[in-house]
Amino acid sequence: MSSLNARTASTRVPAGLLAFRVLPAQRPQSDDPLARRRQAFARGQELFAEGDAAEHFYKAVSGTVRTVKLLSDGRRLIDAFHLAGDIFGLEKGEEHRFTAEAVDDAVVEVFRRSRFTSLLHDNPAFGGQLMSAMLSSLERAHEHMVLLGRKTAQEKIATFLLDMANRLGRNGQVELPMQRTDIADHLGLTIETVSRTLTQMVRDGLIRLAATGRTIVLANRAGLQELNA
Amino acid sequence: MSSLNARTASTRVPAGLLAFRVLPAQRPQSDDPLARRRQAFARGQELFAEGDAAEHFYKAVSGTVRTVKLLSDGRRLIDAFHLAGDIFGLEKGEEHRFTAEAVDDAVVEVFRRSRFTSLLHDNPAFGGQLMSAMLSSLERAHEHMVLLGRKTAQEKIATFLLDMANRLGRNGQVELPMQRTDIADHLGLTIETVSRTLTQMVRDGLIRLAATGRTIVLANRAGLQELNA
DNA sequence: CGCTCTCTTGAGCCCGCTCAACGACAGTGG
């Protein structure tokens, strides 16, 4: 690991897509106690960066958002992919601890954090929901630590595919929203290992790959489950 | 990785230590709204196991508690070491998602989870504290994912030592409460690699090891910090 | 049709793993 796998996905975006749009809130009444609004982000666009003031937190509405941590030399880890319903970007301190970027075109609901503390008092039910979301996030994080620390490449990929299929799959197949680099940086692997492992899984009859490589058919779910350890 | 490092620390305990004691609460008035009590656990003793009903959650008072996840073949990952003040064991669902064991003789404060939801309503301040503890836990988990997924053995050990020194250290030295196996299973390494890396750090003048190997002097904190990436 | 981005595939290497042995203690019992 001489260069320590610091290759990072180019996140450049076609210039025309860079401007974001503030969408009208679903119900734009101004007395919404959560002060939420909707916002759309184009593929590759940054929602917020590590170190930014954490004035807002977010709930994914559609599309996919990745939260990213970087080491000083560029090595990258994607903590999580956030799909519809997932809450992210809520911080204890005053700054965001990671960067959030749109994996594909994504729409999120934006909440003001300043309302957060008062909300816990005025609306304990909302606090409970938030606590529940935090606990889910923590569970995911713990599971992912086991994956990163103790699973083989094959097991990592199998776990990842089953998870994505559970969250996005239809009829035994998944359309992955992210590219190989993102998968690698999520699983603590290199892009080459991800590619090779998928190819091997095709040979083993566990999955089938569509032409683009983004659509994956789970040909042998039981076989994948065995690798899920 | 043919046996995939499934060697696990023996957690057997001298028979005489196995009985635990329920300590008198600090202020044993029965109107404590948090319904807390204190409990002591001997080295190696289990607080709760993965799959147990999650009726309580815990706050470490003294000593060290590890939370552990196991794969089916015995591979082990220690999510975290919990020291005085840390909250752990709070679940979203009805079951504990990991096992908690005392690393050394430890005392914890035990909270009833059944009080949890009502507490959020009756005592929003407590809810805020709990939320804050959850967010801290999440931050730690995210940092640890970067370590597990992207750091080298040397960097993992350096990060670990600095973290433990910040939490437990005095006068530039730390008395580690856990054995090498625990360190390995926390960092996603083997016990041999932990041992070899520490030895190499001694050779490099970064640290000094006491005779027992548990006490570590940070001889060159700046050097360790550089490895912290 | 050239340019860029993404993914795949090959060849070879190295970091951290496996397997193995040993030393230092602590506890235990004859």
Add this chain to the structure above:
DNA sequence: CCACTGTCGTTGAGCGGGCTCAAGAGAGCG
């Protein structure tokens, strides 16, 4: 008192899974 036993940590030798470096094939787009 010392032999016996189990635990914990260290060290050595050798291997292999996943990495690095490199090249090339498709797909999408201006």
